Amino acid sequence: MPNFIFTTSQVGAEPIIKEEITLQFPGARLAFSRPGLLTFKLPEENIQELESREQPLKSVFARTWGYSIGSLRGETVDELIPKLWELTGETRFDRIHVFGRDLHKIGDYKFEPRLTEEAYGLCEKLSNAYPFDSLKAKDQREPALAGELVLDVILVNPIPPARVSEFLARREGGDLTEMPVPNRVKKGKKSKKGDDGAEKAPPRHEWIIGWHRVHSFQSAFPGGMLDLEVPEYVVSRAWLKMEEAVRWSHFPMFDARVCEIGSAPGGATQALLSRGCEVIGVDPAEMAPEVLADPKFRHIRSRIAFVKRREFRRIRWLTCDINVPPNYTLDVIESVVMHPDVNVRGMLLTLKFPDWNMGFEVKDYVSRIKSWGFNIVRARQLHYSHQEICVACLKKPFRK
Ligand SMILES: C[S@@+](CC[C@H](N)C(=O)[O-])C[C@H]1O[C@@H](n2cnc3c(N)ncnc32)[C@H](O)[C@@H]1O
CATH class of the missing domain: 3.40.50.150 (Vaccinia Virus protein VP39)
Known part of the structure; x- marks a missing residue:
């Protein structure tokens, strides 16, 4: 049983989530923090209490939450897949959910939280490579069922949704094919240097790995995102x-x-x-x-x-x-x-x-x-x- 939990949310809601969690578990400590994605270390007894609760984490602002079992970093997906199975060991999951954290506040650069092609594609790839035959479905468009055990793969550096890249390209007056790769080193933070003294770019792929049991309406969907298709006749969002x-x-x-x-x-x-x-x-x-x-x-x-x-x-x-x-x-x-x-x-x-x-x-x-x-x-x-x-x-x- 890991002693960490993760939450994903809108960018801007993180301070409220921190308060929601520390009010329930005064011993909780923030472990990892990015806009839209937090992990907390909880005392062992709190984790046991969470597991036994009927309505586990009380949070208005967490879009989804689960237990976190570690993180993986690397340049290619293929290099990360065997490490993922090492981390998950003998546990038999019913589903795999893959989703990105929110990169921006809603509305900034036309950002809306959505399941992207990258997330759907990676879910399919991981499901096909999964070492056990316990998966109930390989396509995360199908909602999970109550009680099922879900492996969560959260993309820390997801590819921005197409509408954001298109917006930025239009604003820069540029060509989509010439979009710069986003600089993921925070301003004011020193970037790491390699053995040769040259600056090392952060790894392309960084995943937070977790799991949850489907216990609520929202937890049946990857990252708590429904991804509804809007019928043509609809007049507003x-x-x-x-x-x-x-x-x-x-x-x-x-x-x-x-x-x-x-x-x-x-x-x-x-x-x-x-x-x-x-x-x-x-x-x-x-x-x-x-x-x-x-x-x-x-x-x-x-x-x-x-x-x-x-x-x-x-x-x-x-x-x-x-x-x-x-x-x-x-x-x-x-x-x-x-x-x-x-x-x-x-x-x-x-x-x-x-x-x-x-x-x-x-x-x-x-x-x-x-x-x-x-x-x-x-x-x-x-x-x-x-x-x-x-x-x-x-x-x-x-x-x-
Ligand atoms: C976010 S829009 C509602 C969108 C709408 N539910 C839809 O499905 O398209 C907010 C609406 O609230 C209306 N509104 C604001 N104050 C109001 C009031 N005191 N009484 C009735 N409508 C009000 C505005 O005119 C505006 O059309």
């Missing part, structure tokens, strides 16, 4: 966020009556309509015509503060995605759900953080929501969340 939020929460939002606060232009509405929901969208901005044309959709073109609460009498589910700080979103929601004419069973809320420090306040936001009678409240920075979290809130049992 918010479709991805709603799809992921509904799947993660396991809320039965089929044929349901939903009010969406901040619905324009309508990608999230489309995800709900495709589940047979009846949707009232509240937004002063324009909805896309194809969403307006759906007979199960009604647009109230207004800010939420001016909408009569009796409009929500039949509503049982509420979603909210408005671009204001968390406390304002919560004021808005409180004014709706605490009204005597309104009886909401569950909510999917986006809380946006104009400042990452607001991420340290998540406990307070959750307590406030619980004080309104939602006894089950879960918060998480989902794969498709930007600088924000998704909060799933439920009244259970629910009295109509």
